[in-house]
Amino acid sequence: MSNEAKSSPVRPPSLDGWPLLGALAAILTIAALAAFASTGGSEGIRMAIRLTARTSLALFLLAFTASAMFRIRPNPWTRWQLRNRRQLGLGFAVSHLLHAIAIIALAVTDPKLFAELGGSSMLVAGGSAYLVIAAMAATSFDRTAALIGAVAWRRLHLFGAWYIWLSFMVTFGKRAQLDMAYWPFIAALLGAAALRLIVNVLPFPVLRR
Secondary structure, eight states: OOHHHHHSOOOOOSOOHHHHHHHHHHHHHHHHHHHHHHHOHHHHHHHHHHHHHHHHHHHHHHHHTHHHHHHHSOSHHHHHHHHTHHHHHHHHHHHHHHHHHHHHHHHHHOHHHHHHTTTHHHHHHHHHHHHHHHHHHHTSSHHHHHHHOHHHHHHHHHHHHHHHHHHHHHHHHHHHTTOGGGHHHHHHHHHHHHHHHHHHHTTOOOOOO
16 A cells, blocks of 8 residues: 555545435434334334434534534544534434334334333423424524524524433433443533533634634
8 A cells, every 4th residue: 555545634424415414314214214124013113212312312412513623623524524513413303303203103012111111201301302403403494594593593502402412411321320331422422512611611713614
């Protein structure tokens, strides 16, 4: 291998904008269906629930840290992440919609198991987060963002981002008490929060897209 090949930078994904969101929606849907089809029945639905919880977290963290990552380390990858922050956030909304569909499917097909796993309290606890996600997704388009105004948009998305972060912390934190496999997710959430707070305190350069 030549020195030129060794030193060439790794390129970010080539997909951008709305084609990226379309690809994410297709991949997430196929993956959730494949998780369900792997065993079928209630266990298949639970696998889809677990999968979409993880894909939701990954996409949320990419959107949540986009600005901070670019300000700390501007490079092709973080520039791509920032440029597609809106699509990554909407991809998170799609993933969490699939997550909700899987939860409802479990409630309908196996109400006894659903009750054992938390039942209606799980729906109530997650309901407020879904309202916030819906509001943020609805205002992630130029026309709807303009309708509510820049100040209201910033307040909604700042509050919503931290509310969703807290919702993930509570959800994964409960599971981390019973299963150490969830601790890396907690660490990722704490790291993302620290990253955003550090960027707001330290004098990093002004954001440039």
